[in-house]
Amino acid sequence: MMMDSREFDVAATEVILHEHTNILMPMTLVAQQVGLSCSHLRRKFKQSFGVTPTDYHAAIRLDRAAMLLIYTRKSIMEVALECGYQDHAAFSRVFRRHFGSSPRGYRESMRMEIATNGLVRDDATPVNVVEHDEEYFLVMRSFGDDKNSEESLRQMLLSMCPQHAKESIVESVCFYYDDPNITPTHRMRKDVGYRMTRRATWNPPLPLRWVTVPAGRSMSATLGSEKDREQCFKHMAIRWAQEHNEQIRVDHSRVIYHEGLRDAGMKSLELRVPLD
Template identity: 30%
Template sequence: MAAYETSLSTGLHAMRAAEIWLHERSGDSPSIRDLANYLGYSEAQIRRNFNRFFGISPGRYRDSLRLERAALLLCRTPMQVLDIAISCGYRSHAIFTRAFHGYFGVSPSDYRRRFHDRLRKAIPRRAPETLTVEMRKEACCFLTRHYGDVPMKEQPSLWRHYAQRWQHHLKGCEVERTWIYHDDPNITPAGRVRIDFGFKVEGNCMAPPAIGFRQVLLSSQRQVKMCVAGRENVAGAVAYLLYEWLPTHNEWLSGEPVMVTWWENSSPHAALEKFELGVPLLTIH
């Protein structure tokens, strides 16, 4: 699937809405009929247009979302395989294991082990400037979705491409430049990685979203907040969190999306940019 740019095309906006609808309900096994009813299309129109824009049928896309979500939970949380299967919409361990093996070529347990073995060796670890645990407050964001993995060094430029031209719609509001990672490119195929670019809005800003943007309300969330200097150090800071900090603090990631806030410095040197990463933690009752 190609990386699609923001467009005024009604068809593209509708299929982006279809993809987001499937994504947000991936654990509930949504039907294509329900999706068609939601958008006011026929099932045939949904199947034809979705395949046209994303290169895959909506049914196969829905199934891939469930399995990639399961893989993310295997790699980022301590959840048992059966609990992951149920949370991703599978009725039994056997049905889930068969589907997972058919998609990834290995069992869920082997996938979890191989993933960690590979990443421990591959990513250099670098401690962030600061690392704290806190509750993220409820927040309102205006976001637009990008499809396709992008190197971290290019993401600020991509944020400008999507968001800067719409910033005047939020004139008078206190905003922070934000993007949200929904996928791990080590799990999800690079062309299908989803990143939301936009703004986190403070206060009671009621500005309507610009064309191509949607309003998203984020609930409060316990998280690790890391401050990283220089975009080239982000991957190393995440590796440090996964393989050094978490094991020694009896904490686990929840598998929910990671939020990045970009504090751009007036200097042209990338090393002086600051990135604040909010990584959701698992809350164990």
């Protein structure tokens, strides 16, 4: 799903909703931020995404809750609060309506499914923990039904960048936010772009935007290919984290493309998953 110039306000709306899954976001506030009336925003958003902004926000909040239930040890109440629900019973009721199971039952069944499907294996890629300073990324949003390749999206991004921004590029990156076992394909989101040496004062035009990853610790593993990412993530989040008494953050998991290693004939893909 690529937004043309007439739909950048819709793209901005989706990003705002994505960045506020921890609260119940008033659509009047969202409409103000993108410069549209509520009715106009609702109509345009539904044309692009098939649902209203309110329904979309509810769905991605529940997707996030499902990720937290599967891949962290947080209590159901902690998950509810992190996804903007103040009441355990209300969260459980909405979750059951959406997924057909209670939060506790969903956690148990999904972890069992991952284990029985062999997605968490003993011969998985070795995992290291790395510490990093605050990092800056210039990215653009892509969706599961987008026909554009990552490379074409990066070329589009570069065509919109001034020269001083291009000079800050370090390496290519792709952020992943969704799980294919939870989120429908057409709603699978990723951010394609570059890690930068600094966050410039330049304010990029939509659909470009800055993503800042705070300083902290992350799990790191080398991937043989992009196809290994999902299995590697599940191993890191469930098996490795449990064995080492760690817990992941479900935001900002990313694949880094080390072009220098690739040019030297070495494995060049690194998966990083932030730790709490």
